[in-house]
Amino acid sequence: MSLLKKSRIYSPWLYHLHCGGCNGCDIEILAALSPRFDVERFGIQLVTSPRHADILLITGPMTKQILPMAKRVYEQVPEPKVVVAIGSCACGGGIFYDQENYAIIGIPNSVIPIDVYVPGCPPKPEAIINGIIQGILKLSKKS
Amino acid sequence: MSENIINRIKEIYPNGLEYKISGNWLIIKVKPEELDKIAKIMINLGARINHITAIDLETKGFEIINVYDITHANISLDNITNIIFKANISKIKPEYPSIGKITWQAVWAEKEIKELLGINPIGLPDSRHQFLPYEWPNPVESELKEIPEVNINGNYLQLKMPIKEAYQSLIPIGPYHPGVIEGQVVYVKVEGEEIVAADIKTGFHHRGIMKLIENRGYNRGVFLAERICGVCSGAHGLAYITCAENLFDIEIPERALYIRTLLAELNRIHSHLLWLGVVADVIGWKTGFMYTWGLRERILDIIESITGNRITYGIWRIGGVSRDISQEIAIKAKRAIEELKEEFSKMALEITNHPVIKSRLINVGKLTYQQAFNGGAVGPTARGSGWKIDVRKDNPPHAIYDQSIISWEIVTDEGCDSYARMIVRIKEVLVSTDIVIQCLDYLSKRSGEIRTKVKEVPSRIEAIGLNEAPRGELFYYMKLYENNNLLQAIRIRTPSYRNNALIPLMLIGCNLADVPVVMGSIDQCLACTDRIEIIRNNHREIMSWKDLVNLSIKMSKKKGLL
Numbered sequence: 001m002s003l004l005k006k007s008r009i010y011s012p013w014l015y016h017l018h019c020g021g022c023n024g025c026d027i028e029i030l031a032a033l034s035p036r037f038d039v040e041r042f043g044i045q046l047v048t049s050p051r052h053a054d055i056l057l058i059t060g061p062m063t064k065q066i067l068p069m070a071k072r073v074y075e076q077v078p079e080p081k082v083v084v085a086i087g088s089c090a091c092g093g094g095i096f097y098d099q100e101n102y103a104i105i106g107i108p109n110s111v112i113p114i115d116v117y118v119p120g121c122p123p124k125p126e127a128i129i130n131g132i133i134q135g136i137l138k139l140s141k142k143s
Numbered sequence: 144m145s146e147n148i149i150n151r152i153k154e155i156y157p158n159g160l161e162y163k164i165s166g167n168w169l170i171i172k173v174k175p176e177e178l179d180k181i182a183k184i185m186i187n188l189g190a191r192i193n194h195i196t197a198i199d200l201e202t203k204g205f206e207i208i209n210v211y212d213i214t215h216a217n218i219s220l221d222n223i224t225n226i227i228f229k230a231n232i233s234k235i236k237p238e239y240p241s242i243g244k245i246t247w248q249a250v251w252a253e254k255e256i257k258e259l260l261g262i263n264p265i266g267l268p269d270s271r272h273q274f275l276p277y278e279w280p281n282p283v284e285s286e287l288k289e290i291p292e293v294n295i296n297g298n299y300l301q302l303k304m305p306i307k308e309a310y311q312s313l314i315p316i317g318p319y320h321p322g323v324i325e326g327q328v329v330y331v332k333v334e335g336e337e338i339v340a341a342d343i344k345t346g347f348h349h350r351g352i353m354k355l356i357e358n359r360g361y362n363r364g365v366f367l368a369e370r371i372c373g374v375c376s377g378a379h380g381l382a383y384i385t386c387a388e389n390l391f392d393i394e395i396p397e398r399a400l401y402i403r404t405l406l407a408e409l410n411r412i413h414s415h416l417l418w419l420g421v422v423a424d425v426i427g428w429k430t431g432f433m434y435t436w437g438l439r440e441r442i443l444d445i446i447e448s449i450t451g452n453r454i455t456y457g458i459w460r461i462g463g464v465s466r467d468i469s470q471e472i473a474i475k476a477k478r479a480i481e482e483l484k485e486e487f488s489k490m491a492l493e494i495t496n497h498p499v500i501k502s503r504l505i506n507v508g509k510l511t512y513q514q515a516f517n518g519g520a521v522g523p524t525a526r527g528s529g530w531k532i533d534v535r536k537d538n539p540p541h542a543i544y545d546q547s548i549i550s551w552e553i554v555t556d557e558g559c560d561s562y563a564r565m566i567v568r569i570k571e572v573l574v575s576t577d578i579v580i581q582c583l584d585y586l587s588k589r590s591g592e593i594r595t596k597v598k599e600v601p602s603r604i605e606a607i608g609l610n611e612a613p614r615g616e617l618f619y620y621m622k623l624y625e626n627n628n629l630l631q632a633i634r635i636r637t638p639s640y641r642n643n644a645l646i647p648l649m650l651i652g653c654n655l656a657d658v659p660v661v662m663g664s665i666d667q668c669l670a671c672t673d674r675i676e677i678i679r680n681n682h683r684e685i686m687s688w689k690d691l692v693n694l695s696i697k698m699s700k701k702k703g704l705l
Contacts, residue, residue, distance in 0.1 A: 017319070018319075018325050018326060018348075020326075020347065020348040020349070020350060021348075021373070022370045022371060022372055022373040022376075023325070023372055023373040023374050024370070024373025024374075024376065024454040024455060025373070026325075026373070027373060027374060027417060027454070028453070028454065030436070031436065031439075031440065031443075034420075034432075034433060034436035034437060034439075034440065035433050035436070035437040035440075036437060036440040048321030049321070050319075060348070061350060063347065063348055063349055063350060065346060065347050065349060066318070066326055066347045066348070069318050069319060069326065069347075073319060095366060095367060095370055096350045096351070096352070096355065096367075096370075098355055098358065100354070100358060101350070101351050101354070101355060102351055102354070103349050103350050103351035104350055104351070121370075121455065122373065122453075122454050122455070124453065
């Protein structure tokens with residue numbers, strides 16, 4: 001295993017992309033970083049620029065207005081990258097999904113390829129950590 | 144008695160077409176041409192605008208609805224808390240004189256009317272898009288020659304610079320920015336480090352919730368209402384059921400009221416702790432973030448033991464609540480909250496005297512009392528400017544907030560800056576823990592019903608419901624069809640929506656580095672703000688029918704089918 005690959009897998013960096021959710025999942029992601037759950041023990045860190053990230057966390061049902069920006073952020077994350085969808089909305093529209101809803105895409109997978117799904121409204125921090133670990137496993141296969 | 148009230152309001156405004164009293168609200172039908180005159184009269188009397196909205200009555204045209212809060216005004220109308228002015232306008236010429244030219248409070252609401260329904264408020268000072276999509280051509284360039292500067296006194300000064308030059312010197316912040324978690328764009332115009340003008344564009348989180356609730360009916364809407372905002376989901380749930388229950392004439396069991404108060408206050412504590420952590424993070428004090436978020440987990444544990452969920456409670460029902468709280472849990476929760484209160488008091492002293500906090504928050508984001516009053520600030524933002532308003536006292540939701548039963552008081556601070564707003568929130572956490580302890584005392588000692596059966600047909604066709612969310616006043620308006628039990632319209636006005644309109648004002652005079660702090664200091668929640676707006680497909684990648692046919696032919700040929 002090369003040094004680069006090893007460091008990528010043992011210390012993946014996250015970028016949190018808010019795509020129009022209700023903030024419920026977002027505060028649970030932050031709770032996963034707080035002392036109780038402490039995701040940093042896996043070497044995971046939240047970064048403020050997508051260009052530094054390995055794993056992209058997506059929340060929310062992907063509103064039509066945020067779509068161009070979300071695509072740009074996705075493109076800015078360097079390869080190899082893994083996308084983890086947090087919450088029912090990011091998995092498939094959730095409670096907001098409706099045939100007549102004019103405002104959301106509903107299925108983010110049609111826009112951004114998603115590797116790991118974490119359902120729940122909102123998922124508990126334990127589930128989010130599990131999802132991130134699954135993402136790391138995928139990352140090790142990709143790199 | 145009702146005649147007495149009507150006679151008294153006729154002395155103030157005699158030209159109404161119809162006067163009616165419904166519960167605590169006075170409903171007056173007026174001519175649309177008089178709406179701006181009425182606004183002037185009401186504002187001069189010290190009334191506050193709750194919401195200005197409009198409803199599509201299909202073949203009957205549009206109905207403009209202006210709701211005023213008169214609890215702090217110089218009018219005494221016994222038990223009346225709100226006055227609702229209604230005016231019908233035709234669909235052929237949907238126009239009425241703008242209220243935005245009289246008070247800044249109404250500008251964002253009127254922008255919403257204009258975008259949502261296509262009604263034209265004549266004389267609206269800032270008619271640019273607030274919620275339309277990003278890829279739309281900038282309406283400033285087509286409609287307005289110059290950007291109107293935010294001036295809440297009604298005289299809208301114009302920027303001297305032509306629009307092209309003004310934009311060249313602007314710094315855009317967002318929509319994705321490390322300092323702000325949610326998506327929004329703030330344009331700040333700087334001279335060196337100092338901000339001289341600012342503008343805000345929101346609308347990236349619009350999910351069409353009002354339309355969804357209208358489609359699904361008022362019974363199922365509460366679950367959507369809770370998901371308007373995940374941080375203040377409890378406050379949204381309570382406001383929604385308060386509004387829905389106002390349609391009926393029902394008595395809610397006392398125990399249910401106590402459980403509602405308990406959850407609403409736990410929600411407030413968790414939200415304020417979260418806010419403290421976020422502000423600590425924004426100013427670079429990482430320890431503060433970890434500390435407050437560690438404390439917050441204990442509140443979430445209590446909420447989880449009561450409702451089964453951490454974030455969205457899902458126990459709000461029309462006529463009560465769906466889950467009871469056992470004696471064991473109540474006693475355990477009381478012990479936990481007392482410990483938390485002790486630890487938080489120590490932490491509060493540390494935070495308020497911390498040199499980093501003081502240097503970053505004092506005299507940053509100034510908002511004077513007069514500015515807050517004219518601009519229509521709500522919640523801790525208004526109370527941090529010394530304005531003593533609180534919906535829990537003025538227009539109480541359907542929970543126990545009677546000060547003769549539960550002892551609590553409204554917290555205000557005269558500082559008028561970000562630091563004052565922080566002090567208000569810290570004190571409110573302590574007040575809320577007191578309320579929670581009193582509720583748990585009651586719940587652990589007594590038992591009773593938690594839900595009443597609701598009559599099938601509502602007795603009113605329209606109702607308003609208010610609640611004090613952690614960020615300020617939350618307003619719900621519901622209207623049913625006259626001949627059946629279906630929801631015709633629901634209108635929501637959230638606290639961040641009103642405080643956001645004041646951000647450009649607060650930013651002026653600050654340093655560029657203070658922008659995230661000022662925006663953080665009002666506790667923005669954009670998930671709330673952006674629930675309404677119309678999205679139209681004007682994206683370049685959309686294909687016409689012809690393109691699709693061509694593409695499918697191409698693909699079929701590739702696969703060897705044609």
